Amino acid sequence: MPHTMALLRRWGALTKARANTNRLSSRANAYGAAASSQVETVGAGGGRSSAASSVVKKQQSASEEKVKMIDLNPPRGTRDFLPAEMRVQKWLFSKFAQVSEMYGFDEIMAPVLENEALFTRKGGEEITQQLYNFTDKGDRPVSLRPELTPSLARIVLKQGKGAIYPLKYYAIGQCWRYERMTRGRRREHYQWNMDVVGVSDVSAEAEIIAALVTFMQRVGLSDKDVGIKISTRSLLAEVLAAAGVPDDAFVPVCIAVDKLDKVGEEKVREELAAVGVPDSAATQILAALKVTSLEDMQELLGESTKALDELTELFRMLDARGMSDWLVFDPSVVRGLSYYTGVVFEGFDRKGELRAIFGGGRYDRLMSTYGGEDIPCAGFGFGDAVIMELLSERNLMPSDAEIRRVLGIPETIVVSATSEAMFDAAGTVAEKLRCRQANAADGVTRVDLVLEKKKKLKWIFKLCDRVAASTLYLVGEKEWADGQKVVKKELATGEQEAIALDEL
Template sequence: MQGLPPRGMRDFYPDQMRTRNWLFSRWRESATRYGFEEYSSSVVEQEELFILKSGEEIVSQLFNFTDKGGRRMALRPEMTPTFARMIAAKGGALAKPLKWFSIAQCFRYERMSKGRKREHYQWNLDVVGVPEVTAEAELLAVALDALGGLGLSAKDVVVRISHRGLMGAVLEGLDIAQESWTGVFGIIDKRGKEPDETLWKLMEAQGVPESTIRALFSLLDENTFDPFYELLEQKGLPTASVEDLRTLFGYLEAYGVRDYCEFSPSIVRGLPYYTGIVFECFDREGTFRAVFGGGRYDSLLELFGAGPLPSAGLGFGDVVIQEILQEKGLLPGLSRRIDFFLVPFSQEERVQAFRTVQQLRKQGFYCDLVLNAKKLKGALREGARLRAKRVVLLLPDELKQGLLVLRDLESGQEERIPEERFLADPGRFLQDDSNSPSRRT
């Protein structure tokens, strides 16, 4: 088929654009209400910016090119490096703590599957300069506020929370050899996706003794912190990760979002730069990819030449959330808004129609009018297709008497009214005054 966008890229036709704008406005509204400030940047960056953060392997996943000056460039695969660059460039000039957000289009060159395109928009929220888990609590509160605004409750979605330092300490506490940690992490991450029996065999293949596997699996089933704390304390290992988690859950309770959240030790997250709390949000049925994810990255900004800046962030993509809302029937039936649709009977009445429609538009009404020479019949059909609330007919005989004909498309009723009187208060002809300009905020 011709006319399709490049692989993995999306066209937004007006219907889809309405939905997208609606989603973005929910994001933007929540973020600003929670005190986050919006920022933006170009989608193109120097390739090395991404290599600096993620290593050479990232290059194969980039949409990259050489510009005419021979510089290696790339479309951003995520917003965090750009964010870090911007923060570092301003050095100490920025007052901390700092709370910024962006709705950024990101690109990634890879195979597509459900919930995954080569291009998406991501709502990014970051808090810089806060070493305490108050940052994470605030991030989760704002993301869950947005989810609530989109119609998803704690019955629909769950945030699984863990700590980067926790599993490492646990593996150490269980005396699992350091060289098999990477493999073991990978197996832990598969928990819930593969049957335990399979995972058990994989663990054995890693050389983990049976008794240790049993201990590890029973720990993974825990949703309280005590067994972890006891294990770490008993082995003389740092317990900071468990304490962070305890504190965070206390804060989440106070924020009123505790019922969305659960402790889930197997959450690890792929990105290497996380240093503390990590979290991912899923639909409760588990049929979709993660809705959002994030965590603490205390050493990342230093990589970019900023001083030590404890930070936490969150990324929330537009693809998965729309799939979930679609499946749950929560996408609103958005339609374009036309208050008045003006129909000049013939070319004779056109100029008059232009004058009238401009007066309505200046008053703040949403108006359209017939642009093609068209019979009355076709014009009315066009008005109906646009779902115009009222059609304003400019008919020769009535116009000679200074009268406009207002037609209600739903009831079919018509009213003849002097133009001056109509323009003095057009809003009273729109029955449901909830949409009239005077009621708009």
């Protein structure tokens, strides 16, 4: 049997070519794609003898008794995450967390399963019709959370008078909504929230909007890619008052107006009529929603108002941070959730090809919905699906190798026997390397032992490429017999040497 060193030399050219390519250059355009499988059925051919015919019949009988394959796709609107996709998700979540921590926010988390009342207490919203809800075995109505903000409210109220304000919390969690799926919209998604609790001034909104701009910049996006539409519900209330619309129509008007970009002006006009808004008033409202500057809005209303003053202050704060190019005044932005009470904002793709990237605003009266005392709050929700589409379209997704580096994923060492007889020895080498890494001060290295006992070198090198291994240890019979030696090969350079087990 040839020496392991000689075998490796035959693969020198392969290793050199491999070192000049980008290993595992998978992109995140596969992120979130549902796994699909096809089941291939092979028909039995006819035999030329009675014995062959008997075998065919037995095969057919066994096939008929075979259990029918289940649907291998995950439920509609959900996703599988394979290793490369998990690394992409961790990379995205690490960016969320880094920005949150940079701005002094602390992480919290709540269960994905909550009491149903947490989401239905504030009725009349579309979201209450999209719940994944059921009655558990204790006859308790529960629901998978459709968003994170109600859970935050519950956590804040639970702290009672022991809470020291302001609270600055962030969370990254899974959310569920049974809704019609479109591009960038799934029934299961992950969401990043940042919330400030206990600050009534627009400085809270300025802080979280600044955090959003910082995130965009850190993933390579600019104000040419993303804009942030800003308005305030108070301004819409002033527009409605000027148009003679009663206060009790405010929430349904907000819900209708929020659909303007999606369904168009005529459909919104129909929905306004359905909630009792006269056509003349609808015309005034729709005209006001087309105003593009605070100065023009002041002229339309005839005077400066509290809402306009508030927006002017917010724009000034963000301009002082050098972020004005990201901002767009858009009075049509009201956000669909009825708990918003003041400033609202929404991130959008400048090309207009994708749905909203994120959205948020002020919600000062949410706590009383749950029986507590109201506390001023401002925050945002940021889903994982649209941002990944945007980054992929702009070619801003890092390679798998870069993601590994950013995440600090340790290097991988592969250990393999060159024959079945050497598998136990390979296990000894792997444990020796693992023990060494466990005691290392610079972190743990992955030691991947090849469990298949009869694999050829070509397969082993492919494995090394797939796991982005830096080093390969081959355990051959002749080297092992010569003082328990193994061959160590540096895959980036092709350098190799025989090393004794005690020297590992």
